[in-house]
Amino acid sequence: MRTETRNLTGRFTLLSSRYSIYLILIVMVVVSSIISPVFFSASNFSNISRQISITTILAFGQTLLIICGLIDLSAGSVLALAGLLSVMFYKATGMFVPSIAVGIAVGSLCGFVNGWIVTRFATPAFIATLAMQTAARGAALMLTNGQNIYELDKFVAWGQGVVLGIPAPVIFLVLVALLTWYVLNHTRLGRYIYAIGGNQEAARASGIRVNRIKKWAFLLNGALVGLAGVLYMSRVNAGLPNAGIGFEFDAMTAAIIGGTSFSGGIGTAVGTLAGAFIMGFLGNIMNLLGIQSYLQQVIKGGIIVLAVAYDISSKTGRKKKNVAASQAKPVTAATNLPNP
Amino acid sequence: MGDTPILELRGIEKRFPGVIALREMSFAVRKGSVHVICGENGAGKSTLVKIVNGIYQPDAGEILVSGEKVHIDSPVTARRLKISMVSQELNYIPEITVAQSLFLGEEPRTRFGSIDWKKVYKDTKALLEREGLHYRADTKLKELSVSDLQMLEIMKAVSRESNIIIFDEPTSAITSKEVDILFKKIDELRAKGAGIIYISHRFDELFRIADDVSVIRDGTHVATRPASEIDIEAIIQMMVGRRLDHVYPPKPERAPGSTVIEVRELGDGERFHGINLHARKGEIVGLAGLMGAGRTEVVRAVFGLDPYTTGEIRVHGAPVKIREVQDAIRLKIAMLSEDRKRYGILPMRSILENTGLVTLKKIFGRGYRNVKAEKRLIESISSRMNVKAPDLNTPIGNLSGGNQQKVMLAKWMLCEPEILILDEPTRGIDVGAKYEIYKIIFELAAEGKTVVVISSELPELIAVCDRIYVMANGRISGELREQEFSQERIMRLATIGGDEN
Secondary structure (H helix, E strand, C coil): CHHHHHHHHHHHHHHHHHHHHHHHHHHHHHHHHHHCCCCCCHHHHHHHHHHHHHHHHHHHHHHHHHHCCCCCCCHHHHHHHHHHHHHHHHHHHCCHHHHHHHHHHHHHHHHHHHHHHHHHCCCCHHHHHHHHHHHHHHHHHHHHCCCCECCCHHHHHHHHCEECCEEHHHHHHHHHHHHHHHHHHHCHHHHHHHHHHHCHHHHHHCCCCHHHHHHHHHHHHHHHHHHHHHHHHHHHCCECCCCCCCHHHHHHHHHHHCCCCCCCCCCCHHHHHHHHHHHHHHHHHHHHCCCCHHHHHHHHHHHHHHHHHHHHHHHHHHHHHHHHHHHHCCCCHHHHCCCC | CCCCCCEEEEEEEEEECCEEEEEEEEEEECCCEEEEEECCCCCCHHHHHHHHCCCCCCCEEEEEECCEEECCCCHHHHHHCCEEEECCCCCCCCCCEHHHHHCCCCCCECCCCCECHHHHHHHHHHHHHHHCCCCCCCCEHHHCCHHHHHHHHHHHHHHCCCCEEEEECHHHHCCHHHHHHHHHHHHHHHHCCCEEEEECCCHHHHHHHCCEEEEEECCEEEEEEEHHHCCHHHHHHHHHCCCCHHHCCCCCCCCCCCEEEEEEEEECCCCCCCEEEEEECCCEEEEEECCCCCHHHHHHHHCCCCCCCEEEEEECCEEECCCCHHHHHHCCEEEECCCHHHHCCCCCCEHHHHHHHHHHHHHCCCCCCCHHHHHHHHHHHHHHCCCCCCCCCCEHHHCCHHHHHHHHHHHHHCCCCCEEEEECCCCCCCHHHHHHHHHHHHHHHHCCCEEEEECCCHHHHHHHCCEEEEEECCEEEEEEEHHHCCHHHHHHHHHHHHCCC
16 A cells, blocks of 8 residues: 555656656747747758757767766767768768768777776776777877868768758658667667666676676767767868867757756656757757857756756655655554564 | 663664664663673664664654753764764775874864864874774774774774763674773773673673673563673573564475585685585575675675685586676576665666566567567566556656565566575565565475575574574584574574684
């Protein structure tokens, strides 16, 4: 009986906190549509989707890692390195389709190295990927001597192409969203990622090869970073060794707003997508309202604090309620039996 | 007698979610006496002293210090009331020095408000010299051995000139020479009129220092007697109490088959040595012992969670190497950990995910998730284990301890183990759920599974097991057949059998 009532309250809070993010999204759309007549239109939505596509692809990678109790600070730098190598490959060979594979491969390799360092030397992901951030940026600058590469020719199709009226990066965004959703919900890897982030010791005691799974998570994230690199260079029509600075933080922001918990074990693909759109809509409406871009950053900062504070308070609130429920009820008569 | 007791507890009660830790706990400590408290693991000794030291607040009852009612809401208050405690668990900050640790939280100040380090080090040096301790004031704590640390803790408590000093198993980590120093100190304190609460499992030392002995059981006070009027047998009798039958399901007749798992001379070079055990098909084997005897360490090694350095493990007569948990699972060994929170549950994940965790290969057999098959599989095992929850998507952290434990059992049952190791399977869960877990254990044995049960509750082991091994100080101190079972025998093997260290 006791468990039943306790769980009902627990479940109610959980439901409201689980869906609050979508509620916020809907409210934003409604309010924005009222404030600005230009907002609610297919072309504006298409624009927003294209604008957020690259950081959102990164956000899915970060989601996988953060759920697993990891993080990637090197995403921006690896994006530059992978994109640049993809561009250079295309310039050298003129091969269009393999060029994207090169980018993904380079990203995956960097991801693998991140994972290897984290698991082999038991380094915190924060530190290992911080090192990769520096190293990959340096490598990218070395490759071109700090120069930008221009005249990408047909390569721009990856980022600027349109298929059936949909911008190519948005198609990739949808594919990556589906992939992330599938991995998290329908594969063993996904379950293991949740388990490790939820309680690493328990995962190990359940026979999960923790290090192997962590390496896979880094590898997957790396592949997404590589893809994002190709899309980015292609979209700006240039190979920029200085591209992507700070992108990892935009990606993390989307993941966190979307309900991914930094303490691990919690997060969803759909949530991250919603988080990315919230940030995208916010930027869009502030632009439409003509808010100065510096102020926009301040507002975004405030939004992040609000989101995280809400996340934490909804969690601790739930815990308090549980404790209250279990304390309110007297301990069952059975416990009072002296048992030896 | 006739004096006001220096410390008196009246009707103290303490509840934790799901358990009553203390009930109507009343006793008094006389001025200038050593009051020893005896009780089984989990009887409430530590909770009791934590209440006196202000770490926990009682839910009911009152505490009197020298006849005056006090409210001890924190260890700081306790210190102000001249109560100090030498705790059983060593909590220390490895990077600070001996002097810093001695004065932690009560550092003397200079005229300018900064810490008077000169005085800290001077006083520490004086204290160390006076007490004949070999380390220096600027030695870092991480450089000290466990026994050094324990002695430091003791000296710290003693040097505060407290009126009430609690020693919670102070001798579990120190050498016999240091025990002598400690007892001399206790004698001095007693002569000065302090009241001393002393908790220990070692009966030999108990009679060296005790003036009074209180026995507690299941959170209640059983009796207080002058040490001169009581003997070990009487204490053990009171500690284990009478037996109540309706807490356990009737033990079915069992006819164990051939040996399934055998452990020979297993050791990890540190916490357990020369362990020989075997368990047969359909048999329930108990592993008894006090906390820290090495029981959990042995089964963790058998399950591949910790390494072992000597000896071998045989399954069905064939020597096997168990290096990691996967090896154990492949050999059809399953283990329920003693620490459910740390090694068991993923609190924020659903019952469904928690249950399926070890057997995902079955659910994801074809590479993708078979949602229906998963639900069917987990529903059937959950109902067999009698898990009570609104639905399978409920996060396991929201369930009661008993239901969490049933989910953990279900998780391991799904991989169809032949050998089940259950480490404290009923810790922290209520009697109703305990009964169900005992019934499940009996069913498993009836199905021909080999069950190893670790428990600190002796009646539980006696009611459940066919055979019991007793451990003390990292070794097997005895093996008892069913007809030899008695709490007194087990207790003796677990305590007296462990004297020689």
